Amino acid sequence: MIRAPLFMAPSSAAEGGSDKIRCELCPNNCDIKSGGFGACGVRGNKSGVGIIPFYGFISALAMDPIEKKPLYHFKPGSKILSLGFAGCNLHCPFCQNWHISQNIDICEQGRGKWMKPEEIISLALKENSPSIAYTYSEPLAHTEYVLDCMALAREHEIANVLVTNGCVKPKAASVILELTDAANVDLKCYDHDTYKKSLGGDLETVKEFIKLCYKMGVHLEVTTLVVPDLNDSKEELHAIADFIASISKDIPWHLTAYHPDYRWNAPPTDPDFLRSMAKEADKKLKYVHTGNIQFHKNSFSNTRERA
Ligand code: SF4
Ligand code: SF4
Numbered sequence: 001m002i003r004a005p006l007f008m009a010p011s012s013a014a015e016g017g018s019d020k021i022r023c024e025l026c027p028n029n030c031d032i033k034s035g036g037f038g039a040c041g042v043r044g045n046k047s048g049v050g051i052i053p054f055y056g057f058i059s060a061l062a063m064d065p066i067e068k069k070p071l072y073h074f075k076p077g078s079k080i081l082s083l084g085f086a087g088c089n090l091h092c093p094f095c096q097n098w099h100i101s102q103n104i105d106i107c108e109q110g111r112g113k114w115m116k117p118e119e120i121i122s123l124a125l126k127e128n129s130p131s132i133a134y135t136y137s138e139p140l141a142h143t144e145y146v147l148d149c150m151a152l153a154r155e156h157e158i159a160n161v162l163v164t165n166g167c168v169k170p171k172a173a174s175v176i177l178e179l180t181d182a183a184n185v186d187l188k189c190y191d192h193d194t195y196k197k198s199l200g201g202d203l204e205t206v207k208e209f210i211k212l213c214y215k216m217g218v219h220l221e222v223t224t225l226v227v228p229d230l231n232d233s234k235e236e237l238h239a240i241a242d243f244i245a246s247i248s249k250d251i252p253w254h255l256t257a258y259h260p261d262y263r264w265n266a267p268p269t270d271p272d273f274l275r276s277m278a279k280e281a282d283k284k285l286k287y288v289h290t291g292n293i294q295f296h297k298n299s300f301s302n303t304r305e306r307a
Contacts, residue, residue: 003144003145003148004050004144005023005051005144006147006172006175007143007169008021008024009050010022011031019033019034019048020032020033020048021049021050024169024171025043025089025140026040026089026141026167026168026169026172027167028040028089030043032044033045037104038089039089039091040087040088041087042054042085042104042141042142052142052144053107054085054086054107056114056115056116057085057086057112057114058083058112059084059100059106059112060083060084060112060136061083061084061123062082063082064079065077065079066078066079066080066133069163070184070221070223070289071161071182071184071221072221072287073287075130078130080131080133081129081131081132082133082135083133083139084136085100085137085138085139085141085145086101086103086106086112086137087138087141087142088102088138089140089168090138092200093198093199093263093264094227094258094261094264095261096258097137098262100136101137101138117148117152120149121156124153124156124158129158131158131160132149132160132161133162133163134150135163139162140162140172143168143175146162146176147176150180151179154179159182160179160181160182161181161184162176162182162184164183164184164185164186164209165185165206166185166187166205166206166213167205168205168209170208173209174216178216182218182219182220183218183219184220185209185210185220185221185223186224186225187224187240187243188224188225189203189231190236190239194230207243210244210247214247214248222240222244222254223254223256224253224256225256226255226257226258226273227258227269228266228269228270229266230264230266234280238281241280241285244284245285249284250286250287251287252287252288252289253285253288253289254289255281255288255291256274256290257271257293258292269292269293271290274290275290275293
C-alpha cells in the first residue's frame, strides 16, 4: 500500500541537500541518502522521495492480557489485541525483542504478515477486544500505520494503547498522543550519555514525551527494565522515581527484571534487589510494581494501593 510518510522532507542544502531526505520523527534526525534507510531501518529514500515500504508489515499478533503490556491500571483483567512491527530507532544491547526490533530483514523472510488497518480493526471486533496495543518492537517508527489504525479504532470505540520507547520529537508526539488512550513508556535509565551512546536514544526527548502524555490526559504508566551494569545503581533508580513523582505520584512505575539477551551478558536482575528498590520507591510513588520475577509474599506485582 502506498502511504506518504509524515515528518520526512528533502534535506536543506546546508544539511547536504540534493537528493537526501531528512526524517524528523525522532531525535536521530537522519539525513537519508537515495537508496538508503534511516537508523531505524524503517524509513527510507527512493530517488529523493521519502518511503515507508514496511507500512502494514506485522511481525507479531496476539491476544494478550493487558497486564502483560504492562498496564495495571487501565481496563484491568481485559484482553488486548497486540501488534508488533519490525525495526526500532533505538539499539538497546539488551533488547528482549531484538529478533524483530533489530532485524528488518524479517519483512522479506515471510516471518510475519501484511495487514491493512481495516483488517486489524475487523480482527479486534471479531475477538471482542476492547483495546489494541501497538507494541513488541517500536511502533512509532511506523507512525503512519499506527495513526491509520488508531483513527479507525476510535471510530469503533476501541481504545488505543501505545507501548513505546517514547523517543520521538514533540511535534510527532502530540499528533500520536491525540489518538492514544493509554501508554506505557520506557524510561530506560537516567543518564544522558548512556541513553545516547549505549542505546542510541535521547533522555530529554523521552522525559518530554512522558510529560506530554500526562499533560494530554493519556493514561500513563512507566517501565524501567533494571539491567545490571547499565542502570542498576540505587542513585539512578531513585532519580527516575523522583522524576516520575515530580509529574504525579499517581503514575504507576513498573520495575522489571532483565534476563541476558542479544548483546548483554550480565546475570539476570537480582529479584531481592528489585523488591528492595520497589520498597524504597514506594515511599515516593503510589503505585510501584515489580515484573518478570516470581510472586513473593511482599510482592509489588499487584495493584493494591499503598498509601
Ligand atoms: S524515525 Fe528512523 S529515519 Fe526517522 S529520524 Fe528516527 S531513526 Fe532516523
Ligand atoms: S527501544 Fe525497545 S524495541 Fe527498541 S531496541 Fe530498545 S528495547 Fe528493543
